[in-house]
Amino acid sequence: MTTTSHPKTPPEIGGIGHSIRRHEDARFIQGAGNYVDDIELKGMLHMAILRSPVAHAKILSIDTSEAEAMDGVVAVVTGELMAQHNLAWMPTLSGDTQAVLATDKVRFQGQEVAAVIATDSYIARDAVSMIFVDYEELPVITDPRQAMAEGAVVIRDDKEDQTDNLVYDWESGDKDLTDRAFAEADKVVSIETHYPRSHPSPLETCGAVADVDPITGQVTVYMTSQAPHAHRTVFALVTGLPEQNIRIISPDIGGGFGNKVPVYPGYVIATAASLLIGKPVKWVESRTENLISTGFARDYHMKGELALNSEGRILGLRSEIWSDQGAFFSDAQPTKFKAGLFHIVTGSYDYPAAHVIAHGAYTNKAPGGVAYRCSFRVTEASYLIERLVQNAAYEIGMDPAEFRSLNFIKPEQFPYHSPTGFVYDSGDYEAAMRKALGIAKYEELREEQKAAREEGRLIGLGLASFTEVVGAGGSDEYDILGLKMFDSAELRIHPTGKAILKLGVRSQGQGHETTFAQIVAEELGIPVGDIKVVEGDTDNTPYGLGTYASRSTPVAGAATAVISRMLREKARKIAAHLMEASPDDLEWEPGKFSVAGSPDKFVTIQDVAFAAYTNMPPDTEYGLEGVHYYDPPNMTYPFGTYVVVVEVDPETGVWNVDRMVAVDDCGVRINPMIVEGQIQGGLTEGFAAAAMQWITFDEDGNCIGSNFMDYLVPTAWETPRFELDETVTPSPHHPIGAKGVGESATVGSPAAYVNAVIDALAHLGVRNIDMPLLPDRVWSAIQDAKKG
Amino acid sequence: MFPPAFAYSAPESLDEALATLTNEGESARVLAGGQSLIPMMKLRLASPAHLVDINNIPGLDYIDAANGYLRIGALVRHNDIVNSELVTAHNGAIASAAPWVADPLVRNRGTLCGSVAHCDPEGDWNSVMLAARAQVVAQSTSGERVIAIDDFVVDFFTNSLEPGEIVKEVRVPKYAGRGGGAYLKLERKIGDYATVAVATQLQLGEDGKISEAGIALTAVNNKNTRAIAAERALVGEEPSDEIFKEAAALAAQAAEPESNVRGTAEWKRNVVSVYTRRGLEASLAQARA
Amino acid sequence: MQINITFNGTAQTSDVEPRQLLVDYIRGTGATGTHIGCDTTSCGACTVLVDGTPMKSCTMFAVQANGKSITTVEGLKQNGDLHQIQASFKEKHGLQCGFCTPGMMLTSAALLEENPDPSEDEIRWAISGNICRCTGYINIVKAVQHAGEQLRNS
Ligand SMILES: Cc1cc2nc3c(=O)[nH]c(=O)nc-3n(C[C@H](O)[C@H](O)[C@H](O)COP(=O)(O)OP(=O)(O)OC[C@H]3O[C@@H](n4cnc5c(N)ncnc54)[C@H](O)[C@@H]3O)c2cc1C
Ligand code: FES
């Protein structure tokens, strides 16, 4: 394990920099995790959903009589019934509307049409197959440009003011300045590529157990939620129920990756059913339901151009994208930015001009647009710029590494104001790249590549030097449905010196119970084992916007550090009181205050905690507890360089990763072991995107990629054996210098894999292959290049 | 996901199983490893009324070499084949295919005979069996019959068993003289069915010429298919790069793949050709070793 | 139908519908450490040991477990102590969300029974029927190696 940041606390305390073994593991390794599907309540009923088999159709009739007559069936819910309670539609996180159960039309294959509530899950599924629906099929649109064509059928005719399929037009940057840069360019390099639709597909699917108490009106919903507080508010808005009576409990989550950010119809139907029937109702998706109906990601058709001068300096960037939003616009992203943070597309490079145009369109595909292990479309952006840069290097005739080096933003330029309005907090891109190249032995690899080519073997070296932007938000710019993207931490130090930390975010495997305890340990010197971390219960944690877009450490982590420091200041006063000294004369080292100059005279944080409840100075409030809501002054900008080495079989197009070197800089690493784990997971998903993982549709809108036989998730066998290292450039504005890391690797790595395959074929003139790089696509590219 | 309801019996002898199958007629299905049938039932692509589970029948899990055949009983799991030295010693194509069937957990349960019976054109075993000139031993209450694999594999998910018949054993003739075989499979990941795969088997005569050749293709036709013209081109020839290339080209002609999400037809045909050539090279190397 | 199973070492008799999947049966007894991650026998989240051999319990009927011994994650502990594979998964950070972990550990434990000193390739091959969406497998491999080492030394 590599660490270049040295812990300041001893291992017994276990603050920042220690690879503390995870507290949460004890239950997981014993099969005692408590996931939604593990919840059993007295009298609980089971729900199954009937979904549309077609992508676009008018519903002529729904016959539920046979299903209703079956033994064990308690109720069949249709859109009509939901409409009677004003619940047939719900708002999306992007301020659009989405059908909970279809009333008029179905608009994508897999859309929710009816639900059965039964005494047992087998019966519920059996009954679903006994509901008969008459559909009148309508023309199907599966591509955003097709959606925008003249005369295209209007998908969202449920919306009064909607006369076409446009969701939004959005732009960023300075068009005139950018046009001038292109006018002055010696060379223009362009690329057109599709970042295919994919799905986060955590191993646990989505689900809920809704429990409405008919007497008290208390609504408790256990659900797979990455953002329980925001979901409570959405529930209150959707149902009109008083918010204090709604309690969202997000128990252990079996992976999220963005899939569990939106509110899904299933949650709402289960809750409505529980409300109507007066019994708890459980709904758990099958994998197919998960893949065909819940939040997809990407599906960006992108064009990018770089203006270059003859020396290889980038002068400007232009980009236009068409986003396939599916049937309902439900990206979970900041209101102000329709294309998420795609405008970070200028990347790790310094140039004055950029202009980005984005169009979003409705299609007959599942809604979503979630930030799949990514900060709101940063993955697409990072992919585009890193592909462009690689191709630009070929056109200029420079080595891709040297080309990057020439154009990188330099360390002394931080904070760096990007042409699309971001303020990059800190970075040393050159250092990270040099380190990665060194580990890979880049020069030698280039020699090997040359020699191999002589023998007819195709070896390729791909780089990606990504910059990510994570940790939304900054309340001035970032909100979801008006809820500002701050986050919170409530710390209570008990009389015996043990502590409980309550957070508004929700771990889905990231190890919050350990990492956040380490922040408290660092700041207060309380041993990490004495700190319990609680998340995911809206009745028992302070309000927060949740865990996605790598925002937990940047925002909730900062809130934890700040509240710890606030309590430390209070502790200082108590310590002074106990030692009859002036607070200003006390020195702090993790775990104790001592009087300056006489280190033998000290009190421990535990002494102080006890005093906080037993012996307080006059005029001081009792207790050592507090809550802080942290509104970040800026985002954090993790970065790094990935180097991939591949060999392509020229006869079949099959390619294999020989090496994958990843140097990440996410600022200060709180728990290096956990950080590395996050990176390893992300690199795997990046590999999956590059190699095999995608969802596509036939022209009738049938989803191809609707189960794990077709939607390919790599196993241990295919997954490359990553070599990890780090540089550490702290974030200057984050209280502990940390940046988010959960997603860097998914964001940064796809381009590295693809660049490597392109590099293997570059001498033939190949410049682009769309992901996933299936062997037939690679082979065809070789054939086409040979034909000239 | 789970199947619709069905009746279930778990006979403890082959006779009992055959009797139940005969009595229940068309509505009954044999349940062997269940690694194809149960997934299909869960997705409700199959809904047999009666399952006859053969897993409790003793004496069907044998791999042996007798009377000139390598014999594999109905309850031999894919993983038993992976671990069998007897198989490795007797048949290169079977040995090289076994590790690439499904994934390790599925291999612990799925059976070779079940897979042969299933006749999934993307399944691996029938290509291997076609190349190795296997025979299927079918049994019913009225006795046993031996079916050449070419006659057994009829079509897409269709075999030539009569109602009431069970595959009791699949057997392949031992090499006459020096032989070798290989199975090359292009799959997208572990647990994936073949996108394209080619089984090859060569036998050499005293004179070093090819005395017998077997080539069969997976996932590129509506059933596992022998590349007969390619086989014929090889027989009687001195092994050489040229003749292997010619056979490879003929094998590609025997493929009628579809373009789909796994790849274009043109590319699949190309892979057939490349894998046939490489498979023949590997088979030859093994025969000569 | 009545079935008799030795479940984590304890004999139990139950009445089940033939179509009930083994995984649903197991979870129905309250042992919810065995998970369901797919509909197509692809993920291995449901892996249990059937007479010591790892199998996907979503692709077996409960009736087929009649007369067999089934071990789930809840049965890994021995005499109240963690099985070495459990300890090693924690020590080497072989899990994140924990959803694949029970199946992954059972497959790994079975591998170590057969092969106490597997190479990295052998481990990756053996666990290739179990999908982990979180870890990228590196630390799972390390956990299995670590467990092997500890078991060999003990
Ligand atoms: C995730 C996954 C991946 C897979 N990948 C592959 C792969 O890459 N290659 C491959 O070849 N296979 C693959 N399979 C299928 C697997 O090999 C099955 O084991 C095999 O196809 C069927 O064997 P079984 O014993 O499980 O048969 P079952 O599922 O029990 O039966 C299949 C069919 O054959 C009939 N049958 C079974 N045994 C007999 C018998 N003795 N006599 C008469 N009829 C019988 C049954 O009635 C049924 O119709 C995969 C399966 C899964 C779940
Ligand atoms: S649940 Fe996925 S293999 Fe059993």
Ligand code: FES
């Ligand atoms: S730890 Fe989450 S799936 Fe493996």
